[in-house]
Amino acid sequence: MSGRTTALTPPADAGPPVRHPEAPAPGEIIGSHYEYCFGCGGGVAHGLHLETRAGEGVNVTAEFTVREAHQGAPGLAHGGVLATALDETLGSLGWMLRVIAVTGRLETDFLRPVPVGTELHLTAEAVAVHRRKIYCTATGRIGGPDGPVAVHANAMFVEVKIDHFIDNGRKEEIQAVMADPDQVKVARAFEVNP
Numbered sequence: 277m278s279g280r281t282t283a284l285t286p287p288a289d290a291g292p293p294v295r296h297p298e299a300p301a302p303g304e305i306i307g308s309h310y311e312y313c314f315g316c317g318g319g320v321a322h323g324l325h326l327e328t329r330a331g332e333g334v335n336v337t338a339e340f341t342v343r344e345a346h347q348g349a350p351g352l353a354h355g356g357v358l359a360t361a362l363d364e365t366l367g368s369l370g371w372m373l374r375v376i377a378v379t380g381r382l383e384t385d386f387l388r389p390v391p392v393g394t395e396l397h398l399t400a401e402a403v404a405v406h407r408r409k410i411y412c413t414a415t416g417r418i419g420g421p422d423g424p425v426a427v428h429a430n431a432m433f434v435e436v437k438i439d440h441f442i443d444n445g446r447k448e449e450i451q452a453v454m455a456d457p458d459q460v461k462v463a464r465a466f467e468v469n470p
């Protein structure tokens with residue numbers, strides 16, 4: 277046993293998340309953080325192509341249309357793909373806090389099947405911060421932004437520095453990213469020095 281608590285309930289001394297003064301303005305589209313990200317990258321043919329918008333607080337919204345390539349059962353979205361959509365939307369909260377954060381834990385409830393062709397309306401919100409840990413939730417609704425909930429997640433993201441990617445990513449992709457001025461701009465937006 278590691279002694280680590282895996283609870284997704286923030287500890288009593290956690291604080292509220294604080295919207296960074298330079299967070300994208302409410303309604304502003306948060307661009308893809310990486311062209312080859314399966315969740316948001318334009319360079320992944322069968323990816324989710326999620327487009328996320330900043331909310332007014334430490335929250336974001338996004339839409340994702342389920343396509344044939346996303347099926348698990350015939351005509352229905354794969355659960356892992358739906359979890360990815362939640363994960364990706366949650367990942368965008370880093371822009372609102374101006375930190376880079378990766379998923380530590382993601383607990384997903386699948387409440388309704390999601391047919392191919394459905395537009396999933398996603399929201400994500402940070403609820404508490406404790407040291408490097410960001411506690412957050414995400415919801416995907418069908419039939420409109422106020423439609424019935426199809427999927428819901430409680431999650432805990434952990435803040436990391438750019439070294440997390442440099443140290444762990446494959447060399448080819450890391451070198452390509454560092455040679456791309458647009459990508460370096462993304463990294464700078466998080467006030468990190470690549």
Ligand SMILES: CCCCCCCCCCCCCC(=O)SCCNC(=O)CCNC(=O)[C@H](O)C(C)(C)COP(=O)(O)OP(=O)(O)OC[C@H]1O[C@@H](n2cnc3c(N)ncnc32)[C@H](O)[C@@H]1OP(=O)(O)O
Nearest residue numbers: 280281282309363364367376378379380381407409434463
């Ligand atoms: C170039 C530009 C790039 C831009 C990139 C933008 C990328 C955005 C991508 C978005 C894409 C979408 C999103 C994606 O898909 S992100 C991809 C999926 N996620 C990952 O690959 C993360 C893999 N895991 C790790 O790298 C490490 O385990 C991390 C970094 C998470 C922690 O290891 P690290 O050694 O650093 O820290 P620590 O172990 O001291 O832990 C720190 C604290 O956290 C607590 N804890 C940890 N894990 C868990 C857990 N499972 N349950 C409960 N608690 C957990 C821990 O108890 C401790 O708490 P406390 O002691 O402080 O109380």
